Amino acid sequence: MNFVVPIKQVPDLVEELELNEEGTDLSRDTVKYKINEFDDQALEEALQLKAEIGGAVTVLALDGEETDKMLFTAIAKGADRGIKLMGDFAGGVAMHAAAKAMAGAIAAIPYDLILTGVQAVDDRDGQLGALLAGYLGVPQVSVVTGVRVESGKAVVRKEYSGGVMAEFEVDLPAVLGIQAAREIPRYVAVSRVRQVMKSATLEEVEVHNAAGDEGSSVRRMMKPPKGSRAQMIQGSPEEIADKVIDLLKAKGLKK
Amino acid sequence: MSQDVYVVAEHFKGKLVEVTFELLGKGRELADARGENLIALLFGHGVKNLGAELGAADRVIVVEHPQLESFNPEAYSAALVEVVKTKRPAVTLVANSSMGMDLAASLSVGANLPLVAYAVDVKWEDGSLLATSQLYGGKLYVESQFVGAGVVVSLLAGASPADKGRTTRGLPQVEDFATPPLGGPKVRFKQLIEPEGGDVDITTQDVLVSVGRGIQSADNLPLVQALAEAVGGALASSRPIVDSKWLPRTRQVGKSGVKVKPKLYLAVGISGAPEHIEGMKDAELIIAINSDPNAPIFDYAHYGVVGDLFDIVPVLTERVKS
Structure with missing residues (x-):
């Protein structure tokens, strides 16, 4: 079975996000990147499926900040093939254009099950999975937390609210937007990634950046309105504790 | 191209979901600002009776088919794309819910319309739509403007008070839309799995x-x-x-x-x-x-x-x- 996992880097939210002077984008040179956490879940699920039923896992990503390292890390974790999509993505890329570029590259390789992160922190114009499925003309299910492959079909569990899940049977090829893998995404030591960087190679495929196809553009970015901001409690841990206890007492939650 | 505002009503186990009323409230605002109609879309099987609860809308369009009985990403998307391609509304509002995440992007590709996701607000400004999305884990708000007309916006839960969407203008006219081909079926609903009990509620x-x-x-x-x-x-x-x-x-x-x-x-x-x-x-x-x-x-x-x-x-x- 051929598993394909599109992955991407997103700004690490642990760091302070700074805006550019025009206030239309992040100040990109100050951004620290990490793999989209849901893509990491998708990769883990693909690796688990490979271990379970056999096959090969191909990871692919648009060329950008630290893309090589991200792809090599995926290979170090167990992916068989890494493909870097080359093109003009300097000014960032909208999800519609990313999905189109990926659909073109994926159509040229064998694929049965495409697993990608259910969402990303910056997918303003829509989640990759359903866009990609649309361009490839294959079925998709998003918000998936459980995947089995039985008799050439995927049996997937999609999360609804309140802890309820719906089970679907899906003909392959298909795209799944993965919310969480069955296991915590595996860790791989930096030394192992360095080894892989020396031994493995990434394939490069030229793609077109269909910028503008998303039909919308960013007018302004801003910090959220601070109207209802919390009243901050300060002091030593002991002082803070006493103030919190006062709040509980006022609420009748502590005598 | 109509100037109407469309809202995808979400229902589960025979009941309309809260977020539907939030969408209706926001949709009502958008429609009233331009003196246009608000239309609620209802997909399912034997769901026409729910139309009576969608009184914030001027009309309800219903697509019914056994394949639509439970939510199905393939069949629901096919129905939605066909209605939107035929009616060409100015705006289609979808919830950024588990179901809506399947629908909004599929509609965007299927009907070739712009999509902005994670919206906390959407409004008209100088004749154009402006959507504000909550991105980067809630750390930034991003305003999007659109190129051309006919757009899809997926709204985060809580973007608009549900009360406004419960305000009825009387019994809406319910109209049937001929069921289009729903695809495959390549995606087949099997069962609902309820959460395990026994733990603290x-x-x-x-x-x-x-x-x-x-x-x-x-x-x-x-x-x-x-x-x-x-x-x-x-x-x-x-x-x-x-x-x-x-x-x-x-x-x-x-x-x-x-x-x-x-x-x-x-x-x-x-x-x-x-x-x-x-x-x-x-x-x-x-x-x-x-x-x-x-x-x-x-x-x-x-x-x-x-x-x-x-x-x-x-x-x-x-x-x-x-």
């Missing part, structure tokens, strides 16, 4: 101490468990804790977990991603402890503490006990 607790990524390791959970016991509450959590299998899924608060309204919600080491906020923002008293002064949780908490939970929680537990 966190929706009935007066006090919840809820723990997030800031706890760092399962080994540290007893720290917050002790606090929960001291304040006479139960332990809840954000999604990563459950995905890491440190707590059962029954403890998860948020979009795909449960929605809670306790008297006290004490959030410990939770940054407050929109998916989490959706599940706890209506708690009577929210106190948040987080080391990041810019964590979005402080925009929703009534009281906030910026600091190291490992310093504060043990002291708080001791002082509550004594």
Whole structure:
């Protein structure tokens, strides 16, 4: 079975996000990147499926900040093939254009099950999975937390609210937007990634950046309105504790 | 091209879902601002009776078919794309829910329309639509403008009060739309899986101490468990804790977990991603402890503490006990 996992880097939210002077984008040179956490879940699920039923896992990503390292890390974790999509993505890329570029590259390789992160922190114009499925003309299910492959079909569990899940049977090829893998995404030591960087190679495929196809553009970015901001409690841990206890007492939650 | 505003009504187990009324409220605003009609779309099988509850809309368009009985990403998307391609509304509003995430992007590709997701607001400005999305885990708001007409916007839960969407203008006219080919079926609904019972029901607790990524390791959970016991509450959590299998899924608060309204919600080491906020923002008293002064949780908490939970929680537990 051929598993394909599109992955991407997103700004690490642990760091302070700074805006550019025009206030239309992040100040990109100050951004620290990490793999989209849901893509990491998708990769883990693909690796688990490979271990379970056999096959090969191909990871692919648009060329950008630290893309090589991200792809090599995926290979170090167990992916068989890494493909870097080359093109003009300097000014960032909208999800519609990313999905189109990926659909073109994926159509040229064998694929049965495409697993990608259910969402990303910056997918303003829509989640990759359903866009990609649309361009490839294959079925998709998003918000998936459980995947089995039985008799050439995927049996997937999609999360609804309140802890309820719906089970679907899906003909392959298909795209799944993965919310969480069955296991915590595996860790791989930096030394192992360095080894892989020396031994493995990434394939490069030229793609077109269909910028503008998303039909919308960013007018302004801003910090959220601070109207209802919390009243901050300060002091030593002991002082803070006493103030919190006062709040509980006022609420009748502590005598 | 019509100037009407369309809203995709979401229903589950024979009932309209709350977010439908939020969409209707926002849709009503958009339609009234230009003196146009608000149309609710209803897909299902034997769901026409729900049309009577969609009185905030001027009309209800119903597509019925056995394949639409339960939500199905393929069949629902096919029906939605066909209606929108035929009627060509100015705006189609979809919930950024589990179902809506399948529908909005499929509609965008299928009908070749712009899509903006995670919207907390959408309005007309100088004759054009402007959508404001909450991105980067709630840390930034992003305003989007559109090229051309006919757009799809997916709205986050809580973007607009549901009350407005419950205000009825009388019984809406319900019209049938001929069922288009629904595809495949390559996606087949099998069954609903209900959450396992037997654990504490966190929706009935007066006090919840809820723990997030800031706890760092399962080994540290007893720290917050002790606090929960001291304040006479139960332990809840954000999604990563459950995905890491440190707590059962029954403890998860948020979009795909449960929605809670306790008297006290004490959030410990939770940054407050929109998916989490959706599940706890209506708690009577929210106190948040987080080391990041810019964590979005402080925009929703009534009281906030910026600091190291490992310093504060043990002291708080001791002082509550004594």
